[in-house]
Amino acid sequence: MCGIAVIISGVRINLSSLLPDFLSPCPELQQVDYFSIDELKAALRRRGPDSFGTKKLILHSENEGRVLLSRFHHDEVDTSAQSSSSLTPDYETSLSNQVNRFGVPNSIGELLFFGATLQLRGLNPISQPLVDSFGNLLVFNGEIFGGIHVDCDSNDTEVLMGSLEKCCSCTSLEACHCGGEGNMSVPELLSAIKGPWAVIYWQNNSRTLWFGRDAFGRRSLLVHWPNAFDSRFLLSSVAPTSLMDKNSDLDIRDGMNNLNFWEELSCGIYSITMNAPKADGYLAGEVKRLDWANSTLKELVKWERTLIVPKPEMQVFKEYSLHSNGMLPELGPQQFSASMPAQMVLSALRESMKRRTIVSKRCQQPVPVAVLFSGGLDSMILAALLNESLYPSYEIDLINVSFDNQFAPDRISAKAGVKELSRIAPLRRWNLVEIDASLSELTSEIKRVTSLINPAETYMDLNIGMALWLAAAGDGWLCRECNNDDDDCERIKFKSAARILLVGSGADEQCAGYGRHRTKYREGSWLKLNEEMKLDMHRIWKRNLGRDDRCISDNGKEARFPFLDEDVIRTLLGFPLWEIAELNQPSGTGDKKILREVARLLGLYEAAVQPKRAIQFGSRIARESNRKNFGSNRAANQASAGSVVIHKPST
Template sequence: MCGIALIISGTCIDLSSLLLDSVPSASSTSIDDQLVFSIDDLKAALGRRGPDSLGSKKVFLYSKTSSSIEEREIVSFTGGEEAKERDESCSQRVEEKNDCCFDTHGQTREVENGFSMSNVVAELHFIGATLQLRGINPIVQPLMDTYGNIFVYNGEIFGGINIDSDSNDTEILMQALGNCCSCNSHLHTRTSYCLEKGKSSVPEVLSTIKGPWAVIYWQESSRTLWFGRDAFGRRSLLVHWPTLEDHRFLLSSLSPFSSTEESSGFEAENEINNHNFWEELTCGIYSISFDAPKLDGCLVGKVRKHEWTNSMLKELIVWERTSVEPKPEDLYSSHGKTLMEQHDVHSACSNILPSKSGPIQASISGMAETVLFALRESVMRRTSLHRIFKAVTCDIRQEVLTPVAVLFSGGLDSMILSALLDECLDPSYEIDLLNVSFDGQSAPDRISAKAGVMELRRIAPLRRWKLVEIDADLSTLDLETKHVMSLINPANTYMDLNIGIALWLAARGSGWVYEGNNNNFDKDLQCNERVKYKSKARIVLVGSGADEQCAGYGRHKTKYRKGSWLGLHEEMKLDMQRIWKRNLGRDDRCIADNGKEARFPFLDEDVIRTLLDIPLWEIANLDQPSGIGDKKILREVARLLGLYEAAVLPKRAIQFGSRIARESNRKNFGSNRAANQASAGSAVIQLPSNLT
């Protein structure tokens, strides 16, 4: 993974089937026009992520000259970035001699039917940045096969398509797509139907993937562009639909700084935001099929959205639970079990907490064990050792591996992920726990993180845990704030910015660690030396999805009180169906900017399915106090793991636990009180004068 992008110039894009709020009039722009964002802007933004490789390829579409529209057809040829000088030379010779161009493999050939560069109607420019975590051989995106198909991919395959331990999932997926039908019969219906016997369609292949993904795929035989993102939006993919201001069609993993912003700074960026240049691409699979050019020379590409073909995936998207409203006896049984569990917790906490080798027996439901099994498998899939992990020198004494880090607050979700990571990762590996604070050692998340490390060291004393303390001062982060503004785009509220800054700093991993006796961390910090440290982990586990699926937000309790169980279910369903737009795209962009890959174990397809199969009153009981009834099922999972202290911690969002929200309120509104009166969390960002 790392990032992908595409710019299409010189076409008319027909958006009528998408029912967008506003559709520009049909018109095209020259392939030479460079408006708000250029190819170089996109490459620079993706290159900042520190990929192992960065490449690009172009597809040129041109029409064979004919006075009859029936006799016109589209022809394409392809060239890579490495052939840029040859492209320019070829263009000059075509103008002079009208005798050459490139075929689909980048080689020169004779012109057919009087072709010249002036026949070029459209250009598709593909960009791929690769942070390689799988396979034994390096790859450079975009990939192109012998048939002229082009593929850029940002994702991970954790199931659905078989990937050998030494294989690269990008290459395997391209092979599967290359075997898909090209009859285009499915382009004219919402469901997939293939006339080529024994072949799958592109939507069928993409629907089978378990894991996060965003793809852009050029199918040469059908002159069709495919693109999309997974059903939960775990990988960012932004889209710019053609407008009167910029007629080009753009896809990108992130919103880059425009070259036009160099002189005017935030003013230009705000101008882009005000005009809604980018939007989060709605989860799904899309195609653009290019018909023969019209007599006026305009090449029309018709956009269609396709249905998922995997029935289980469709069920997860609908997110309906079979058991929502309990009977009185269900609540009685559940309440009795909760009282027993509370008694066991108090008994356990009154003594030294048990290690994994001898846990105190507690009455834990079989449903929690099922969830624990699903979560353990999810973490295992996301941390398997056949990924490429590069050794890094963490100190001067020895070379150790730290392949995976956890976005760590010491709260319930990050503690569960850390304990499961310990079970899944080789004992010789260190684990970095990334904790960000805007109030030094006094931030709630810093306090809970230190307590959490102590508990992790009790249940896993052989593991070398590294709490990476990332201290930040919002008043000194003006340049960083401007950069994160670009990353969160199209999100534009203070809450988005606060979360984005905290995630970006945490993923960067530059902070402090205590070097000394691993087991004396909790007793005498003065015996340990606090030294600078930068995490080299390329994978970061994030707890996103836990609160949405297990009723962890305060609004869930409000809905429950107003609308009972059904109201709670509908609110949780709404959260899951909009998480791609409100959270995941933003979070993915902020974390990936540091050359890290965010992975979300709670949003694994099997975990979602497992949680939906459990009655809602076993997931949460919001009649109980905070720290007991909210996320009830996960608290039971924590107890199964021996995390008795973490099992009773209340929910605390990162913007509050790190205290960035408090500092942001003071900086932008003068005080917390003024910020609350202005509903600062949902307020659109107003740029401070020192940043314009």
Template sequence: MLPSRHGQESKPSKITEKSAGIERAAGNKMCGIALLVSGIRIDLSALSIDSVSSSSKIHLVFSLDDLKAALERRGPDSLGTKKLLLSLHSNNSISENSWVSPVNEESHVLDDGSNISESFAELVFLGATLQLRGVAPLSQPLVDSSGNILVYNGEMFGGIEVGSDDNDTEILMQYLGNCCSCRSQEHKTTCDFNGQGKGSVADVLSVIKGPWAIIYWQESSKTLWFGRDAFGRRSLVVHWPTLEDPRFLLSSVSPTSPSLQDSDFEVENGTNGIRFWEELSCGIYSMSVDATKSDGRFLGDIKKHEWTNVMLKELIEWERVSIEPEPTQLDFSRSRTLNAEHDINSSSSFSVLAQNVLTALRESMMRRVSLHNIYQARKETVPVAVLFSGGLDSMIIAALLEQCLDPNYEIDLLNVSFDGESAPDRISAEAGVKELRRVAPLRRWRLVHIDADLSKLTWETKRVLSLINPANTYMDLNIGIALWLAARGEGWTCEEHDNGIDEDKHVNYTSGARILLVGSGADEQCAGYGRHRTKYRHESWLGLHEEMKLDMQRIWKRNLGRDDRCIADSGKEARFPFLDEDVIRTLLDIPLWEVADLDQPSGKGDKKILREVAQMLGLHNAAVLPKRAIQFGSRIARESNRKNFGSNRAANQASAGSVVINVPSYFS
């Protein structure tokens, strides 16, 4: 049992299947974690991954210092390291007495595993802490009295009850410390551990609501646990052992690639390149470490575990009960929507379904910003900012934030443009902030104009190229640059006076907000992409459902890992209100034709349920805006197409968004 912050023994709180509410813990958050494992021969057969040659002439080697540098550049408040040495006696016995697992901070770290003794293995844990809550500093990795080690990059928005005076990472450490040491893939909760029935590590992680990535050493079973939440809202990239580099590495972000300094090396370009890192698939993994009798070496057996939370598994499967409407159901839905459009000021015009979505979104927002009492300790005037295009999703987020955040705080709206005041997102952002001021005139809204010139972002582009890795297309880079600039928050705003805003006077401004709210997940869940309309046109409702399901089940790989890395690089934490577990559940409970009706025109039928939510919030102008992706709304895609393909037409013919970047050509 760990001591509490007040020096008294604290007991684990109750794990619940229900939300823990909006009461939040005091403590610190991580802005990155990493692990380097040397001296263990790893068996990947259970994952259908082979330890093979990378088939590249270039042998990349990332050291502990490289991992530290990648985390330090995020601007953490602290960076901690714990090194675990596993050794065997000379008789190669595999009895428990033959192990020694001292934790220290000075042992030698091997770069490539080639010079390690067969009798030793080393695990190095790194944790970069960004203090967002509380006034008492807490550094990770955490080590308890049993020798367990934890680095955790996540938020608990429910599932494990955490008291208002408790630290959620410490509470998690207590739960994990009480887990059974059973290594079986088919764990049973009746396992006898210390004379009691205990849950497994997978049981504990399966009930956490919110984004997380974790690396945990369970000393009693000599097992390493690692993974990321079911939707991949926190980044974790992995290097599986290869013949050239037999080490096993995990990291929130990849170190800067040598390819960015070597103009003769083409990185990750089809089969001729090299892929050192890959996104770790969402889920819970374990690596049990044993000593083999034959050669006295360490063997690590990696397995992937099933989620044990039934409700979470249902969300992952993403099955909707009502997909294809009867003609009468569709007619009724369209008639009700039409009546609501003609009577937008009447609350009775809005459906119960839209009311449910609004309630779920408001509670999601409260869970993500209900820390106003401890923001005061940091004396921040702007604790939370919004990635803001003025479009439907960001307008809903801004309006809900206004309702949930203490009225004394200002709200920064971060808008990126590569075409000054002419970019579509800048125009809609200007209109959007006017509508927000009309809806909430007492709140101080600050539109932060972040202007950029792609041709002048050479150093910044190289940095973002490293951040998006292993993503590697022009679309990934364009989105990554826009997000990275937004997270920095460096731009200008109009001068404000007691009598109002002087739009003719501009002042430089940098947002100090350390939490950035992002609208990810809205399009995937509510049919906001053009491909959804195409799929519906060809395969009707069932085809639309399958396309949306595919989007949700691959959002971790296509979007969230990349986005988290780009935002966290500036010491900011991305939070995704639309990807709250309860919001996902609420939207899945709604018939598909009430979520979207793609027989209707753009700006009306796509994301239909969210447009009704916007009307309920008084955002009448935003409720009819068409979908526009950030790379197009900010016009970075246009500038990128001109630079790399000569023109937009040539880029479209080459399907530029999906083209893999040739690094030397890009910077030539």
């Protein structure tokens, strides 16, 4: 999967249920110039899809608006989306010029769908949007790892489409009129999916557009809510670069800051049911947000932990067994092993990795999966688990980014990590892909990544996004025939062929890996620590995952997050907080305590004591950025550079 989008024009969108003070703008149909449809296509095509398609749905009325009809119009499918040929001519046309009895020339609505497909599952190639015989339309960006059965060589988009067409037409769980038919509603079906997803689905019989993203926001979906400056309703996996290209000084156009044009869509399921024209002659649609229909998922999203503050040993074990839902064997207190939680987390991680590394028979690459690799605790665990999941004949690319050549901390630990991995898996061919970069040589790339992180806008976001973007490109150097720490090694140019990139996101949030977690623990002990971790998980979709997904996908790669598997999250929440971390212990010991035990179970004894380093510091991009933009690290620290909004470039 790769990228999706929809543009709705000519419909008065009502957001009052989400924003009480919202006033629906008049849906003017004149061309707006924030970006063209060709520019949106270009942004989606840059993500390296195997195919690209568009479909236009026209909504109109008969008998002065009493009946709402729909029909598909124009169809573009490009199955050679990675070719260098120019874009097909844009087929966007102005809507009908007919005037209704209100004298308003726009009682016709238009929904324009885009689907860019990076096909990683299924034997037969498909192109999105998918349209079934009932007139339903689907564009889907995600992976189904559970909840809906998908055979290993089936395509999850096709399976989802088949399941959605069986759904009832009810738009409210509380007012379902299809009882007894045995059909699920759309929210019930989407709530059942395990895995990352973003979806846009037109249900024809109810005239409803369904859209949303998974409960943790592992796939990007940006939204532009209609306003006085642009009355269109827009959803897209990525923002077109034109907002930056046309206004390099990030000025205020027509009273609207371009950086505020898009926002991250909050996780959840939404609907817009299209109605016949209202009194002013415009078609109308009200946006509603629906609750998750899966009670287990609801509890998981709350991210509540039962046992937070330690108690005396006997009482601890009694409550521990009570709240573990039978997961632990019947052991007496004297038999309790501190490694049991680590063993269960390891088991959950192994299953998570298996789900994310099933190699389709269509896969011809010698390296199907790569790891964003620093040599630190999280990436070492991912590499070791990937080794267990892939056939020995596959090579594994370990992608490392440095802004200080061989001297960046992450480069040094990556080389040490490869040695340790080679000890536990000597028959595996490990490729340490060394990507050396310098901000002074990345002018156009910085501009591109600035657009990709949008609506994020700080230097920290840009630094992280830049490192991820370079890693996803996988274009670096490889040294096969000598030790990784040999300065005299002759390196060869190398580009990773992997289309899946494993990333350790979620490990720090769930296992107290950030410095601020230690600060909260010192300030308020266990309760404050738990509150900070809960806050991190509740905002990870907005602060991290949308940005990361866009930066990685821009290179035709799919990011996968094994630590954010639903079962892994549930397993970690099932243990007392003191089994997850002990922040009264030194760094490299008490932080992410449970993952350090997992590493030891995998034989990664050196990785088990690695301190936490964020990618912007480990790669030293933050240091280079500070010097470039603030003059020095000291000046940057005084200005709290990480949270500073990116300044307007000089013209």
